[in-house]
Amino acid sequence: MRRLPLAITTTLLCGALAAVGVWQERPTANSAASSDNARRDSRPLAGGSLPQAITADQRRLRVAPDDASGWARLGGEYVEQARLSADPSYYPKADEALHRSLTLAPKDNIEALTGLGALANARHQFAQARDLADQTIASAPLHWQAYAVLADARTQLGDDTGATEAVQALLDRQPGTASFTRAAYDLEQHGRTDDARRALQHALGGAFDPADKAFCQYQIAELDRNAGHPDQALTGYQQALAEDADYTPALAGKARAEAALGNTSSAVRDYDSAIAKVPLPQYLLELGELHQSLGHADQAQEQYRLLDAEQRLAAANGVVDDLTMGQYHADHGDPAQAVRLLRAEWSRRHNVLVADALAWALHRQGADTEALDLAHQAQHTGWPNALFAYHRGEIEHALGRDAAARDDLTEALHDDPYFNPLQAPRARADLTALTGTT
Structure with missing residues (x-):
């Protein structure tokens, strides 16, 4: 089996975690119910900071509408807000802001190009995301965020060797949450789950922000769940929620573990709470299948109806899925x-x-x-x-x-x-x- 040349046990993975915002999205593992289960949810920004940043940038750009960097930053924030809220109506706003930035500064505008790459990944336009990342790296080979975009795009396109190379390049330039978690996913996909766990534990050991800690705890719990240990996974999800009570992926993970352990009433309640916060298609389909397994036909069909509605909304906002x-x-x-x-x-x-x-x-x-x-x-x-x-x-x-x-x-x-x-x-x-x- 091809081995990922990631120095999991060396100081390469011992750097401090970086706050990456939009660039942190990464693929996820299997689910019977997920769209890309290739894409695990990434850590949110600290409570309320992203909406506040969007409002502040909108206000600044009304005063200085020719600020190319400001438009690029706002576009990236819109992509992140779409991910955190599962509201794809932010994607056209992101597209407009990022292209306005490029119009104002068409040469070597790496922030706008990287933002467009992240937007393309979010819309499942992975070939476009790869090309935008390549274009950015060609002009700015040290711009680490572009390697995160590239790693995600190559992973989704099935370019396994290219994805590994992009993850390694990201690790070389920015050892932090974005690189650790992508490394862990690449390792897991290649059957190296112990190495994946070590990568995440290194990340957790260097985490100080509660949101970073919750994110890492959640990813470790996902490894436990996928290995058939729902009791251990439940503990991990609870630890993630103890760090950050607003981290919705851990709440949905808790529901999965509860369902596996036979505590279906708690599972339904936690799924309902997660969906009320972030109506991801993955959660809707998982809850629908849980209801179906319990003989709740009407409740299952309601989740499937909502799933169809969410997918139609996503398609209307440029998502190809x-x-x-x-x-x-x-x-x-x-x-x-x-x-x-x-x-x-x-x-x-x-x-x-x-x-x-x-x-x-x-x-x-x-x-x-x-x-x-x-x-x-x-x-x-x-x-x-x-x-x-x-x-x-x-x-x-x-x-x-x-x-x-x-x-x-x-x-x-x-x-x-x-x-x-x-x-x-x-x-x-x-x-x-x-x-x-x-």
């Missing part, structure tokens, strides 16, 4: 529509998440031979992903490859017995049928 609705349709809607959406997404980026989702949609449509090839592509990085293994096992079972199916379903349930409230029970039932045990 066929992955989320493709995942939804594969399990809860029209598999043929899922295949159409996911083929479109695959044409734009060969990311392992898209490979897995398209494989599953093809299986649901009955095209299992093509599905299996994509399912194998989804595992090429070595990511220990229970959902991927479950999908692969079910596809193999449909093709009559029972020995391989047994191995993959066993792997899924070993990696995380609670990976999904609907599909984990199916995996157990199918594995029992294949092995002839009870």
Whole structure:
């Protein structure tokens, strides 16, 4: 397996954490319910500081409308506010502010170019984000924020080697929260979960701000949850919330862990609270599937309706995301529509998440031979992903490859017995049928 040349155990990871704002967004791990589970939520700015910064910059720009740097800064703040609030209506505002900055200062405007790259990533226009980051780096090779944008874009595009190189370049220039967490994600994707944990623990050890600490605690808890340890994960999410009670990703993580541990009433309550703060599609789909697993059909359909509405709103504001609705349709809607959406997404980026989702949609449509090839592509990085293994096992079972199916379903349930409230029970039932045990 290709090894990431990150000096996890050296002083490279011992620098102080940096406040990165918009540049901190990073990909996330698997979810049966997330759009890009490639994209874990990043730490928020300290309470109220971002809205105050936006207001202050708006006020300054009314007085000095020719301030190119001010427009670039405001554009970046709009991207960050969209991420924190899950309100995509900030994206057109960001686009306008950043392009106004470029109009005022068209040459070597690295702040505006980097902001546009972050905006492109947020809108899932990953090829554009990569190109903007490359353009920025060509004129300012020490501008570390551009490497964060580049790492995210290459990860989403499925350029594994390029993503690793960008993360290493980011570490070399700015060892801090943005680089540690991207390094951890890259390591996790390549099956190096112990190294990923060490990277996050280094980051936590250097954190002083409560928001930074909450962010790191949350990411460590995510590793525990994805490894099938919801009790440890729950403790980690609670520690994150103790550091920063307003950190919504930890509240949603707490709900996931509670659901896995059978405390479904608390899980529903915490999901509702998280969605009230930040209505991310991931949270809506996860809560819908939890309700469905509990036999709450009306409540599940309400979450799915809200999911569709959120996706339509995102599309109206320039977000290109066929992955989320493709995942939804594969399990809860029209598999043929899922295949159409996911083929479109695959044409734009060969990311392992898209490979897995398209494989599953093809299986649901009955095209299992093509599905299996994509399912194998989804595992090429070595990511220990229970959902991927479950999908692969079910596809193999449909093709009559029972020995391989047994191995993959066993792997899924070993990696995380609670990976999904609907599909984990199916995996157990199918594995029992294949092995002839009870």
